[in-house]
Amino acid sequence: MSIVAENRNGMRWIRADLHLHTPASEDYAEPEVSYLDILQEAERRDLEIIAFTDHNTVHGYELFQRDLDFLQTLEAAGRLTEEEQQRLQEYRRLLAKLTVLPGFEFTSHFGAHILGVFPPDRPISLIEATLLQLGVPPDQLKVGACSVTNTRHVTEAYEIIARAGGLVIAPHVNGPNGVVSETLRMGTSGQARIAVSQSAHLHALEFINFYTDHEKFTSPGFYNGKTEHYERRMFCIQGSDAHRLRRLPDSENHVMHRHGIGDRYVELLLPDNSFESLRALLSSQEFDRVRVPKRDQKQWAVDAIRFGGSSERQILRVLAGEPPAAYAFWRDVAALANSGGGVLIIGCEPGGRVVGVERPDHVSEALRRGVAEHVTPQPYLSFELMSYEGHDVMRVEVKAAEPPPYVGSDGSISIRRDGETHPADRGEIIQLCRRALAEGASSPLDNGQDIDLPRSGVQIVSAQKRGGVWLYEVRDLRTTAGVTRDRAQGLWAYAISRHEDLRDGRVDLQSQVKWKGRLGLWRAYRQGSRTKYDLVHRDANGVIDHIFFGVSDWGLSDAWATLLNERNGDAIETETQAFDPTDELPPGVGHEEPLEPLEAPTELAEPSIWGERRVRWRGRGGLAKVTLDPTGDARFDLVMKDKEGDGQQNYPAVPLEKLTEAWLSLIRVPRPRTGIEVINAARNDEGELQYIFRNLRTGDVSGVPWRLQDIEPGTVREYAARMYQQDQPLDEEKVRWWGNLGYLRPMRSQVDLVFLDEHGEAHFYYAARREELTGEWRELLELYGEV
Missing domain, CATH: 3.20.20.140 (Metal-dependent hydrolases)
Known part of the structure; x- marks a missing residue:
């Protein structure tokens, strides 16, 4: 109870x-x-x-x-x-x-x-x-x-x-x-x-x-x-x-x-x-x-499993002992992968108690280790710790990255039958093999459409969230575990950034891919003197199951090469988002005078202070602060980590014209997709303020300026107009900053946000719904313990 x-x-x-x-x-x-x-x-x-x-x-x-x-x-x-x-x-x-x-x-x-x-x-x-x-x-x-x-x-x-x-x-x-x-x-x-x-x-x-x-x-x-x-x-x-x-x-x-x-x-x-x-x-x-x-949708889903019972693609488990006991759940993971994927919930009994999970980091590590040592091929695992009925419950999403069967180290093949995990019998093994052929496993009939891994680039193969920070497994020439956005450099940082765009719904992948059979080209871009590609592969059902970031054209199979040759002069973008280790600040930028320490400790200071600033990192590059000089031009306090990661260089008051595209990409952040933005407030001939709003959920901009007395009291527009009057000019001591992102006036379910662009202009986003924030806006609140 x-x-x-x-x-x-x-x-x-x-x-x-x-x-x-x-x-x-x-x-x-x-x-x-x-x-x-x-x-x-x-x-x-x-x-x-x-x-x-x-x-x-x-x-x-x-x-x-x-x-x-x-x-x-x-x-x-x-x-x-x-x-x-x-x-x-x-x-x-x-x-x-x-x-x-x-x-x-x-x-x-x-x-x-x-x-x-x-x-x-x-x-x-x-x-x-x-x-x-x-x-x-x-x-x-x-x-x-x-x-x-x-x-x-x-x-x-x-x-x-x-x-x-x-x-x-x-x-x-x-x-x-x-x-x-x-x-x-x-x-x-x-x-x-x-x-x-x-x-x-x-x-x-x-x-x-x-x-x-x-x-x-x-x-x-x-x-x-x-x-x-x-x-x-x-x-x-x-x-x-x-x-x-x-x-x-x-x-x-x-x-x-x-x-x-x-x-x-x-x-x-x-x-x-x-x-x-x-x-x-x-x-x-x-x-x-x-x-x-x-409650959120995932809690509703746990309800359905808890009170409806485990099924072919949904499993409830409680730990029998210490967190390492999760190691034994690898058979459940293999069975879900053989079913095409599913969800494993750890911490609930079917139709009964919610006991929760203690030391979730140990639980996830034990399960990941068990799967890595016993299951071939490796399924994709995504871990999430969620609050449910007053307890911490772990939700593990299992995705079948390869066609079945997924085989245990002891030669067993686990499947789901009657809501339980069982060893597959002969008929079930035959069915798995038939499904594998239907879904695109190697076959003479594939005509080159079988998945043929490129010999360059990276792939995000796993992700889990711990303590508000996403950790990634990045497949390069080797598989590297536990990569965070801040630790990633170069191509890894680029891949994680693109992966997060997809995860948080900022990019519609399906509409951007050019297909040839089951192979697809998402994006071609130039990095230095080389052209690189983001490539995708879909299964027989049309579901995208692999994404490869930053692939070079050397060493590709004939099928991939044919796809790239049919670009027909499509535009090649210039990549500006990733910080490459060679992307140093040009000589003479700023003044290499030591700044006061700008980066706060990783643990939240108690209490958080309004006006506090923390460095916003992407790869090795960091943005500490945006200011205006006496002429009104924007200046940027920048930080660059050393290649070895042992120290950093501070570059205060860098002018806009000295910034490369990579630094501008760090500064520019998409608007949140929730709340109301006050785009402009100008006085009419009678001296009355008139407001123009943007609905951040739909992107619609009000066509006619609104006077405050014409706005219905109690609406979000009326609140935004009143707060905008109060926030002009911006008092930076009333904001908690993460680089050029900040928030003020946190409420139970909403928060007011502020963003300083590359010209130093402040943009205000009012009444943003906390649960709808994604990407760096959500990370801002997580950083200060507001989520």
Whole structure:
């Protein structure tokens, strides 16, 4: 159990899901599910309070009670069968730890939904009387219909439910059929929007996408009591709105109701899991006793494996002993590779405990060593340490870099069968070999399209993240492990940079490759006097499985040479991104006077100081600071590591005209893909500031300048405009710097960023979503412990 036990004054954090449907709703996705199934799934999800809230009916709770009452009646008469006795015992076991509340999801006059949740001792007839008062026709009280006409308006319904003794919750307010979304859709007045979200009879607002939506009216943070006209602070929660037992895979995007029981829950600090304690909390002002855990897609995926069980491409494991025990998981890795790839999660039991991983660096090293010593060929492994249910859990993604079979050092071939790892039998081995031929293993039919490794260049064969730093295995003439961006030089630095562009989605590889069969040319560029190439290879299914960076044209096979000869005069770029060891600063650049030490220790100083500066490295080159001289021209404090890596040279106040393309490439950083940029703020004839914005998510630029009074209060644009006024001119002592990148005003889910370009001009990016930042912007926050 991951629920926190004792916390404050005898209270503890209790997990609740107050928005569950049952087969009594007409749109329930799994009508064969029993009420015992629902309670068992709630227990698996560590829930202690749930509410049955079927559409315009309390019939689901009624059927649940009827089933339980029937079993108790049979027991009293001594007529229980063995199976019925087991069901009754299971009901009693579950209900000893789980509170089940009756309720409904009411459809108001204009389509907005409202949850009514009642105490478990409230008679069904009284709850149905409330539904009748709300306008649900008598002949539809047991139907569970999603749509009912001629019902009461939202604010009327709030009052009726509250006076009947129910908790009133506005569900999915920022989604379809939410009270806020409906008022926005219908274009009703601001007063109407205030009424539906601030009513005195309303106990809580339920949000979907709790941490991702940041526009006005649709964010929990908007209802913190500090927004004009929305003075009442609201309890903001989330619920699953489950129409099935367990969450559907993310691949099934077409399904409307994809969440399962407990997928979206709220944690409440309560003395017990009774309705009375729940009501007392939601009727109070103790907002710090409610919290909504943040989750990402990978956590949802772990849920699916944990509660759905291991499968052909998904494995859960816990360590039996010290971290070196992970060495034995190489058979699982080989089996996943033979299945075409998959995911190994270390630290969870199927359907049970989350125990986590201690000393993850030792675990990853033991597993990597086990795979390296026992599995041939080597699959691609990517390690990620993720927070899950209060524990550190290791996610290992296994990719099949070569066609199967993947063979163990003892001659065994492992496969996945019935959710377990087994030695392959003869038929399965034959199937693997047939698949290998189909996917492109060596064959006389390949006609030169078989993978023929170039004799130059490098390939990124593995990556894992440790302590916020990505480590890479780079295949050159040898395989070198544990390369970081800062330690890499020359071609390795270039390859890592391009690899990160792909990993973080900054480059659309498929659209840039010129193909000939299964061989592809991504890019041709000139480095010094030589032309080099980035080459790719795809498997029989069209999936790119190999990328080779910085390949020279010597020693290539005929198939590769044919591909390069068919470039037809395509443009050759000049590479500016990588720092080569020979790329020294020209003589006379700057003044070789010693600078004060600019690079901070690798450990975060406590506390971090605003105005602190750290060197931003790429290869051997580093940028310490950008300043403006008295004439307004940009000057750059640069650092170059010695070739041996033992020391460094400092070059202060280097002018722009002295910089090579490699140094300019270091200075230039792509804009983040989240937030709002204020491109310009100029005064009109009346002396009023007018703003031009760029939406960093879409790249769209506002065509018409905005005056501050024309911007709707509470929007991100309005926030950006106000902060831009405050940030002009830039006070560098209010920024934490990494070279020419910096941040200021970190918030719970957002951060304001600043960038100094090669002309020393400051660019501000406001309300950037932390979880959406990638590349060097994310590294900036990681460096200062903000991620």
